[in-house]
Amino acid sequence: MQNDVTSLQGSAARRPTTMKVFLRRKSTVAFFLALPLIILVTALVIYPALFSMYLATLNKSMERFVGLDNFVFLFKRETFWMVVKQSCLFAVTAVLFKAAIGFMLAHFVHTIPAKGQRKWRGMLLIPWVIPPAMSTLGWFWLFDPTYSALNWIFVRIGMDPVNWLGDPFWARFSVILVNVWYGAPFFLIMYLAALKSVPEQLFEAASIDGANWWQKIWYITLPMMRNIISITVLFSLIVTFSNFDIVRILTSGGPVDQTHVFATWAFNLGIQGNDIPLGASVSLFMLPILGIAAIFILRGVNKRGNEA
Numbered sequence: 035m036q037n038d039v040t041s042l043q044g045s046a047a048r049r050p051t052t053m054k055v056f057l058r059r060k061s062t063v064a065f066f067l068a069l070p071l072i073i074l075v076t077a078l079v080i081y082p083a084l085f086s087m088y089l090a091t092l093n094k095s096m097e098r099f100v101g102l103d104n105f106v107f108l109f110k111r112e113t114f115w116m117v118v119k120q121s122c123l124f125a126v127t128a129v130l131f132k133a134a135i136g137f138m139l140a141h142f143v144h145t146i147p148a149k150g151q152r153k154w155r156g157m158l159l160i161p162w163v164i165p166p167a168m169s170t171l172g173w174f175w176l177f178d179p180t181y182s183a184l185n186w187i188f189v190r191i192g193m194d195p196v197n198w199l200g201d202p203f204w205a206r207f208s209v210i211l212v213n214v215w216y217g218a219p220f221f222l223i224m225y226l227a228a229l230k231s232v233p234e235q236l237f238e239a240a241s242i243d244g245a246n247w248w249q250k251i252w253y254i255t256l257p258m259m260r261n262i263i264s265i266t267v268l269f270s271l272i273v274t275f276s277n278f279d280i281v282r283i284l285t286s287g288g289p290v291d292q293t294h295v296f297a298t299w300a301f302n303l304g305i306q307g308n309d310i311p312l313g314a315s316v317s318l319f320m321l322p323i324l325g326i327a328a329i330f331i332l333r334g335v336n337k338r339g340n341e342a
Contacts, residue, residue, distance in 0.1 A: 089314040096311060104315040113291055113299075118319070121295040124206070125275040128213040133267055135214065136221020141251075143222070145227045155226070162219035170283040173212045175200075177284065198313045202292035205285050209293055212280050217273075221266055228262040229255070272324055298318050 093100045108114045143154050161169065176183050177198035185195035198204050236254050256263075263286070278297035281287065287294035287302060294302070296316055304313020 037128055067214060086314040089311050092310050092311045094311060099310075104312050107312070108315060108319075113294075114316070116291065117294045117296060117299045117316075120206070120293065121275060122293055122318075122323070124210060124213070124277075124281075125271055128210050128217065128274050129270050130269055131210070131214045132217045132221050132252070132270060132326050133263070135218040137225050137263075138217065139222045140225035140229055141255075143226055146163060157224075158222055159219045161216050162174045162223075166216055166279045167283060169216060170212055173215075174284055177208055199285055202288055202289060205289060205293045209281055209284055212284065213274060213277060216280070221269065224262060224266045225259065232258045264331050268328055271327055273322055277326055 089096070090104055091099055091101055093103075125186055143151055143158070146154060175181070179197060179200060182198065183197070184198070188195055196204055198208050232255060236252055236258075240250050240254060248335060275295075276297050277295065279292055279300070281295055281298045282301070285293045287298050291299075300313040300316040302313075303316060304310045307313070
């Protein structure tokens, strides 16, 4: 009997305590390491989002609950639907051009010898590392109706000056151009990393089979990069759709609200128009649009992952 008790005590002493087992789990360690980020995201993202939903249900003085009246009011305004159209046009067009230009630049840098790649990467990343407000201010001087450097060049070569920020078409073009100039280097660095991961043996085998340059791009490079392309497009779409500084600095939504996007129009209504609940209602419309886009893109990524 005494031997049995002694053996049980020895086995209990060798068995680690519940707390030690809990702390040794990889999931537990990962949770504690990610806890500061979780708290930060909750404080800076989740709480403001929930608070904006609450604000959207109040009247202008924020003293009375009005339910969905703010959304009904927006649905009846033509300006709101114009902003929806312009936001989608701005985001989709800018992302498509950034993706195309970024892929071409990434392929160009990838084909350069290794010694020269660092120089080209540094130069091509300059637009992305400059603060957007500062670079947009530089573009604003280029588009200035009186002292435009671009118009000065046009006049010298015999062309008519362009009303860059006063004409609706050219104002939209200018906003998209600046966004593409700023965001294309992000696609460059993401696609360049993806190109580095494509095995060279695939291209060698394709060359032996007689594949040309375009066939290698279409049948090897793009299929191997599909997931990276999808994730990069989704991230850029979210950032572009909620863009504020470029439109605000260049046009402030003008001329006649023709370049407003959700962020700038929400600012005009909420801050400048002193109607914070209505501005919050406008900003919330980005959520379902981006949610639908994210579902379609991520579903394709998951489908390809399951097939692999």
